[in-house]
Amino acid sequence: MKNIAVILSGCGYLDGAEIRESVLTLLALDQEGVSYKIFALNQDQHHVVNHLTGEESEGNKRNILEEAARIARGKIEDIAKLNTNEFDALVIPGGFGVAKNMCSFAFSGSHASVNEQVLNQIKAFKGANKPIGAICIAPALLALSIGHDKPTLTIGTNSEIASEIEKTGAIHKNCITSECVVDMEHKIVTTPAYMTDDAKLSDTYLGISKLVKKVVELA
Numbered sequence: 353m354k355n356i357a358v359i360l361s362g363c364g365y366l367d368g369a370e371i372r373e374s375v376l377t378l379l380a381l382d383q384e385g386v387s388y389k390i391f392a393l394n395q396d397q398h399h400v401v402n403h404l405t406g407e408e409s410e411g412n413k414r415n416i417l418e419e420a421a422r423i424a425r426g427k428i429e430d431i432a433k434l435n436t437n438e439f440d441a442l443v444i445p446g447g448f449g450v451a452k453n454m455c456s457f458a459f460s461g462s463h464a465s466v467n468e469q470v471l472n473q474i475k476a477f478k479g480a481n482k483p484i485g486a487i488c489i490a491p492a493l494l495a496l497s498i499g500h501d502k503p504t505l506t507i508g509t510n511s512e513i514a515s516e517i518e519k520t521g522a523i524h525k526n527c528i529t530s531e532c533v534v535d536m537e538h539k540i541v542t543t544p545a546y547m548t549d550d551a552k553l554s555d556t557y558l559g560i561s562k563l564v565k566k567v568v569e570l571a
Contacts (some may be wrong), residue, residue, distance in 0.1 A: 354571050356381055356388040357439040359431065360420035361449030363404030365546065366401040368416065370447035373487050373545050374414035374423045376557045377445050389439070392420035393469060394430040398452040416453055421518070431469050436476040440571035443564065446488020446545055455494045462519035466496050474498060481548035483539040483570035485563045489513075491542040496539075506533040530558040534566050541566045 358377065362368020365452035383386045383417045393416045400412040444450065451458035455466040466474075474497040477484050486494050491505040492513065499520025506527035507513050513522040525533050529551040532543035545551065 354568060356386055356439065356567070356571070357434055357442045357477075358388050359434075359442065359454075359470070360390070360392045360423060361426070361447055361453045362414070362416045362504045362558045363393055363396050363422045364401070364403050364408065364513065365447045367397055367399060367452065368419050368447055368505070369416075369423060369445055369448035370488060370546055370561060371423060372553065372556065373445040373560065376533040376560045377443055377564065378501045380557075380561040381443070381561055381568075384564055384568045387529075388443075389402045390420070390424040390428045391431045391434045392417045392428060393453065393467060394432065400477040402419075413427050416449070420422065423549060431473065434473055436479055438481070439477075439482070441483040441485065441567050442473070442486040443514040443533065443567060444487065444490040444493065444570070446486075446487070446547075449495050450488070450490045455493050455496055457489070457496060464496055467495065471497050477540070481539065483541065483567045485567040487543055487560060487563065490546050491522075492517055494540060494542075495520040500546045501538060503538040503540045504533060504535040505540055505542040506544060507509040507542075508547035510547060513547075528555075528559075530555040530562075531561040532559055532566065536570075539570050560570075
């Protein structure tokens, strides 16, 4: 049975992992009949956002691993324990936590830095020729990490974000929510999901399920 690593960036689309994307990813993996294990950074997230008002919650701190454990129902490990050799592929759901906690793309665009632990994992999977699936804004994380390899990926149809991604060397391809983009050479699969704010849940699932299916096929 193939074993897939999933990295979450917290819990909540404004400061962590996008919950719907995360759950749909796990559902799609389950439907493909593969096993998976969830990981997250064990450190404080960049900031805490009130998801009712959209405003930053001043003075509050939350741990990324503890927050992601909400989605994982407690079955989650520190990313420090992620051993590439034990897995056949990597999938990273989106949410602003990817662009705030795992890298600084939300603030610095193409000049952003990537968390060292996350960067090492992405490079390890890529170096081992194991497929990587990235959802929503997570392709920007891949672009920052391995853009010099010129992978083809998508964040949907946002030209401004696509332009920042292409500054890393990555090649952007427009894509609708219900589809995914497959880079066979680099074994990278991406889908826009909620990069379109009014995306339908059903279309988001179609795109994510297609991504997961392809990642599993390539593994």
